[in-house]
Amino acid sequence: MTTLFAALAILSPAPVVETLAIRAELLHTQEGAPIKNGVVLVENGKIKAVGTADQVTIPTGTRVLRAAVVTPGLIDARSTLGLTGIYNQQGHDQDQQDNGGAVQPELRAMDAYNPRETLISYVRSYGITTVNTGHAAGSLMSGQTFVVKLHGRTPDADSVKSPSFVLATLGPGSLGRGPGTRAKQLSELRDVFRGAQRAAKAGTVKGQKADALQLVITKKIPLLVTAYTAQDIASALRLKKEFGFDMVLDGGAEAVTMAAELKAAKVPVFIHPLMQRPNGEAQNLSYETPAKLNELGIAFAFTSGFEGYVPKVRVVLMEAAVAVANGLADTEALNGLTLGAAKLLGIEKRTGSLAVGKDADLALFDGDPFEYTSHCTATIIDGKVLWEGKR
Amino acid sequence: MLFALAAGLCLLAPQSGTVTAYENAVIYPVSGPKIERGVLLVRGDKIESIGAVGSVTIPADAKRVDLQGKVVIPGLVDTHSHVGGGDGGDESSPIQPDAKVWEGIDVQNPDFLRAASGGLTTINIMPGSGHLMSGQTLYAKNRKARTVEDLLILGENGWIYGGLKMANGTNPIGTPPFPGTRSKSAALIRAKFQEAKEYQKKWKDWEAKKEGEAPDRDPGLDAMVEALEGKRIVQHHTHRADDILAVLRLKQEFGLKVVLQHVSEGAIVADEIAKSNTPCSIIVLDAPGGKLEAVNYTSETGRVLERLGINVAIHTDDGITESRLFVRSAAYAVRAGMTESGALRALTLSGAEMLGLEKRVGSLEPGKDADFVVLSGSPFATRTRVLQTFVEGALRFDFNDPKMRVYAVGGPGAGHAVEPYLCCKGGN
Numbered sequence: 046m047t048t049l050f051a052a053l054a055i056l057s058p059a060p061v062v063e064t065l066a067i068r069a070e071l072l073h074t075q076e077g078a079p080i081k082n083g084v085v086l087v088e089n090g091k092i093k094a095v096g097t098a099d100q101v102t103i104p105t106g107t108r109v110l111r112a113a114v115v116t117p118g119l120i121d122a123r124s125t126l127g128l129t130g131i132y133n134q135q136g137h138d139q140d141q142q143d144n145g146g147a148v149q150p151e152l153r154a155m156d157a158y159n160p161r162e163t164l165i166s167y168v169r170s171y172g173i174t175t176v177n178t179g180h181a182a183g184s185l186m187s188g189q190t191f192v193v194k195l196h197g198r199t200p201d202a203d204s205v206k207s208p209s210f211v212l213a214t215l216g217p218g219s220l221g222r223g224p225g226t227r228a229k230q231l232s233e234l235r236d237v238f239r240g241a242q243r244a245a246k247a248g249t250v251k252g253q254k255a256d257a258l259q260l261v262i263t264k265k266i267p268l269l270v271t272a273y274t275a276q277d278i279a280s281a282l283r284l285k286k287e288f289g290f291d292m293v294l295d296g297g298a299e300a301v302t303m304a305a306e307l308k309a310a311k312v313p314v315f316i317h318p319l320m321q322r323p324n325g326e327a328q329n330l331s332y333e334t335p336a337k338l339n340e341l342g343i344a345f346a347f348t349s350g351f352e353g354y355v356p357k358v359r360v361v362l363m364e365a366a367v368a369v370a371n372g373l374a375d376t377e378a379l380n381g382l383t384l385g386a387a388k389l390l391g392i393e394k395r396t397g398s399l400a401v402g403k404d405a406d407l408a409l410f411d412g413d414p415f416e417y418t419s420h421c422t423a424t425i426i427d428g429k430v431l432w433e434g435k436r
Numbered sequence: 437m438l439f440a441l442a443a444g445l446c447l448l449a450p451q452s453g454t455v456t457a458y459e460n461a462v463i464y465p466v467s468g469p470k471i472e473r474g475v476l477l478v479r480g481d482k483i484e485s486i487g488a489v490g491s492v493t494i495p496a497d498a499k500r501v502d503l504q505g506k507v508v509i510p511g512l513v514d515t516h517s518h519v520g521g522g523d524g525g526d527e528s529s530p531i532q533p534d535a536k537v538w539e540g541i542d543v544q545n546p547d548f549l550r551a552a553s554g555g556l557t558t559i560n561i562m563p564g565s566g567h568l569m570s571g572q573t574l575y576a577k578n579r580k581a582r583t584v585e586d587l588l589i590l591g592e593n594g595w596i597y598g599g600l601k602m603a604n605g606t607n608p609i610g611t612p613p614f615p616g617t618r619s620k621s622a623a624l625i626r627a628k629f630q631e632a633k634e635y636q637k638k639w640k641d642w643e644a645k646k647e648g649e650a651p652d653r654d655p656g657l658d659a660m661v662e663a664l665e666g667k668r669i670v671q672h673h674t675h676r677a678d679d680i681l682a683v684l685r686l687k688q689e690f691g692l693k694v695v696l697q698h699v700s701e702g703a704i705v706a707d708e709i710a711k712s713n714t715p716c717s718i719i720v721l722d723a724p725g726g727k728l729e730a731v732n733y734t735s736e737t738g739r740v741l742e743r744l745g746i747n748v749a750i751h752t753d754d755g756i757t758e759s760r761l762f763v764r765s766a767a768y769a770v771r772a773g774m775t776e777s778g779a780l781r782a783l784t785l786s787g788a789e790m791l792g793l794e795k796r797v798g799s800l801e802p803g804k805d806a807d808f809v810v811l812s813g814s815p816f817a818t819r820t821r822v823l824q825t826f827v828e829g830a831l832r833f834d835f836n837d838p839k840m841r842v843y844a845v846g847g848p849g850a851g852h853a854v855e856p857y858l859c860c861k862g863g864n
Contacts (some may be wrong), residue, residue: 129726167723302848303514320722321753324548330850355726355756356733363722370818371845416818417767436735436772 063184064088065428066103066317067407069115075384075398085115087430090428095399110423114153116379116406117398118406118426119362120386122346125293127158127165131357138162141181141351147223148237150211151253152188154179156201164358169195170406170432171360172421175205177390181351182214182271182295184222185230186237189257190269192390205392210269210293211261214278217326231280238262238288267291270322273298282310293389298330304341313344313389318359319367323349335381336372346386366415375415387434442759453480457494458669461503461724464815466510466785467799476508478806481828485802508800509815511557511807511827512762513807514749515717516697519547519759524563524571524601528534530614533600534656536586537563543581546843546854547751551759552833553844555809555822558788558797558847564604565673568615568625573599575791580828597661597793600663604682605729615820617630622682629690632660666693669792675700675729682710695790703740715790716800719757720765738782739773748778748785760844769814780815
């Protein structure tokens with residue numbers, strides 16, 4: 046795509062400048078206090094100017110979109126979207142979990158992501174522009190995730206960061222597929238990472254699996270560990286201490302119980318979908334987890350996670366709304382959907398806030414985004430209006 | 437029997453029971469217009485009167501509760517739920533009208549307090565949809581319960597209020613004895629209803645003459661005869677447009693009282709639904725899909741059906757959606773164009789009508805059960821909380837009680853069974 050664009054640019058002496066302006070009664074830039082009567086000027090997919098209507102001049106002939114509230118495009122920090130599809134048919138649109146082995150860190154998300162999946166355009170209609178998506182938490186090491194913009198073109202063109210994480214799962218989520226006990230899970234992971242360390246030292250790193258593990262032990266990307274109970278979170282932190290890699294906790298139903306340890310280890314949390322049912326290892330999950338993590342100074346982002354049945358996908362905006370209904374301040378909730386999430390994904394230079402030079406990813410609302418009865422009226426990704434309407 | 441006895445006592449002593457006046461509340465009676473500053477007067481387990489402050493005479497001995505502008509709505513009626521872990525038929529047959537869901541319900545399950553924290557006071561607990569007919573449902577009152585009997589609503593001669601759960605579409609399809617196609621599904625269920633009609637006739641004939649030995653009782657066919665007589669409402673899982681039409685055909689053929697449950701593609705056949713005057717209990721989901729028949733799910737179903745004058749209720753299908761967030765389902769229907777008054781009715785009186793309990797629950801009217809919910813604000817606002825839930829005058833959930841609050845928000849202990857109610861040690 047980039048090559049095509051470059052070729053066109055060479056052929057045409059005066060490339061067409063694509064512009065767009067967005068006017069907001071309230072503009073959340075996430076780079077400071079919200080701006081009343083704000084304007085975002087977009088040129089060729091990037092933000093050209095941000096400010097009040099007095100500060101930013103909209104060139105004549107520019108298409109103008111208006112909304113009551115405008116935010117940066119929303120980010121879903123952990124999903125299986127695009128690997129899992131609306132039909133929920135194994136062998137057709139369920140590529141989130143391969144059971145050929147318990148340890149498969151080499152499985153890439155980009156190779157399984159279907160950019161034309163119906164649910165992608167569905168979540169896009171709620172202002173979601175960027176998703177960290179990949180394999181499910183169904184085996185000890187099920188694969189990788191990548192960060193993708195929801196254009197719906199090709200995985201390659203839409204990719205923002207690939208891979209973004211290597212995945213590991215502790216506790217019941219991966220018991221039975223490979224290791225049968227918690228002790229065995231830990232022991233196998235130790236073997237895996239010790240092997241990777243030895244290979245690095247000896248200069249004998251060879252093969253896809255080894256390459257993926259090197260990314261983690263050399264701290265190029267973090268290990269994303271799904272763990273729900275305090276016990277399994279403690280195990281994850283023990284591994285981190287032993288191997289020194291970067292880690293983000295996913296799930297974390299009992300993260301508040303382990304807050305001191307998480308803070309000391311500087312491990313942020315991708316919070317499970319708040320509307321996940323309180324069953325099994327997640328029986329103690331709480332709608333108040335985001336509010337409490339925020340109070341305790343632990344960085345977090347919202348996720349849609351994995352859904353195995355109906356509804357087949359969660360909408361991360363709706364998840365954050367439940368946190369707002371349970372004590373989390375609006376500003377913090379918005380941060381967990383935008384800049385805060387971008388930082389935890391390592392993509393904050395491109396997206397997550399509205400600043401000059403960043404990607405023009407925006408969500409437009411006809412009211413408070415967290416009110417159940419508000420609508421996302423437009424979604425813009427890289428300057429392209431990919432949703433307009435009221436759902 | 438029990439009910440008849442209670443009703444009798446009530447007639448003899450209409451002044452019995454403690455009286456409480458809930459004052460200075462914004463009240464949505466649902467059966468009438470919103471009261472900006474109202475009083476709800478409760479005597480024992482019933483509503484005695486309701487009206488604007490000043491228009492209701494408050495007895496001298498009444499306990500007075502100042503609600504300080506909080507919002508009161510009727511206790512919510514969930515027309516389709518699976519709380520309490522109850523089950524129905526097993527793998528032996530696709531049609532098992534004899535299976536009673538209430539005999540499998542665990543009242544210690546934290547589901548019930550979670551549901552109370554969402555404002556649910558009446559719950560149609562259903563067996564699953566993996567059968568053409570999976571059994572008898574229970575219209576449960578979400579009372580504090582020690583045994584499942586404490587949840588029952590009893591009618592004449594001790595009749596336990598409940599419906600008949602049926603399903604078509606993809607869920608009941610399987611390997612024999614389960615049907616392999618939609619045609620076979622229709623044929624099997626038609627044959628069973630014909631059998632029930634013959635059984636009904638056999639009994640009618642015998643009762644007319646009382647000659648010779650009485651026919652054998654068949655508890656399953658008895659339940660189906662109740663359905664044929666309109667006493668037991670058929671609660672019919674159905675998603676796809678063609679499956680909805682198949683239910684309407686069955687309804688007409690056997691003269692059943694039917695509630696369409698889920699109705700994901702209801703908007704496509706809304707005219708036919710309206711013409712057949714069939715009420716719809718819909719689900720509101722965050723997203724479509726997850727199974728083939730829910731791929732065309734749309735949150736606009738409520739709006740479309742409401743515009744055509746079809747009676748619409750909303751349900752949780754808990755655990756598909758969460759009882760604690762039941763009001764949120766209706767708010768999302770409002771977002772998709774349903775009216776606010778229609779959406780509130782869909783959580784209350786419409787549901788009561790679909791369970792045949794509209795004389796008893798679903799709105800705030802004198803003589804009805806004192807089932808009501810105190811909200812912190814406007815019903816469909818994100819930040820509004822359920823503060824208290826009352827079932828038959830008794831406080832069932834209180835957000836300010838830490839022991840109960842955990843069931844509303846979660847956290848350590850939320851997944852455990854409710855503290856056992858100890859019958860013989862004074863209990864709690």
